[in-house]
Amino acid sequence: MAYSEGYEYHIHLKQGDIGRYVFLPGDPGRCEVIAQHFDNPRFVASHREHTTWAGELDGVPVAVTSTGMGGPSAAIAVEELIHVGADTFMRVGTSGAMQPETQPGNIAVINAAIRDEGTGLHYLPMEFPAVAHQDLINGLVAASSDMGRRYHVGVSQSKDSFYGQHSPDSMPVAGRLHERWDAWVKGGCLVSEMECAALFLVASTRRVRAGGVMMVMGHHDFAPMTEEEKDASQIGNLIPVAIEGMRRVIAADKVAGR
């Protein structure tokens, strides 16, 4: 819903503030860091958990807006970004490893998300899959590969409770959490995070494009990371891949006349 003065209610942006390509970190503090990779980076707005910076990549307007943590605030951000003209979204986030091969510092390009969250049910029934757009997957795979990074392509678990993942035994529903986690792992789920499912379902509903690229943190068996692994899994090591991935999407759009 746009308000009379033309500003979106939560993100405090208006038409013309940003272009169509938007990076979506969870953390507001990550926006300026991502924007430093833009040409002509500039702060645009900050309200609640949603901070926005804008700039250009290869002469094309791009922006970064933080979603905050979890599906509800991510869905609000994306809805309002669509209202002001955005149509291509890339989540850039941290995630917890779920497979032996997803090692700290690896990259996970997300092609679909397990709907272990509530926001998506306000959009589409559970049978509807939460899938990334192929244009974003293509761009991110090309960037990860060409930059020589160790990357995986696959599914994330999008959950509503960080501590349901990290302290399941402290929860009254511990048995259910363990049973479902084991099923996600046996199904090949790569990583755990909190926003991809809601993002992909809003994008499907509104006919826009969304994808996600995640920094892998931790170990599948929750063994502590070494100092070297902590360094490797700094979010700053993921951002150049996300930037190059978006460049590839922009270039493919130009070729296709999209």
Ligand SMILES: O=P(O)(O)O[C@H]1O[C@H](CO)[C@@H](O)[C@H]1O
């Ligand atoms: O690093 P970000 O993008 O915030 O993503 C992950 O980190 C937060 C939890 O620590 C959740 O938002 C989760 O999805």
Ligand SMILES: O=c1cc[nH]c(=O)[nH]1
């Ligand atoms: O383990 C993790 C790391 C980041 N984000 C999550 O949701 N889980």
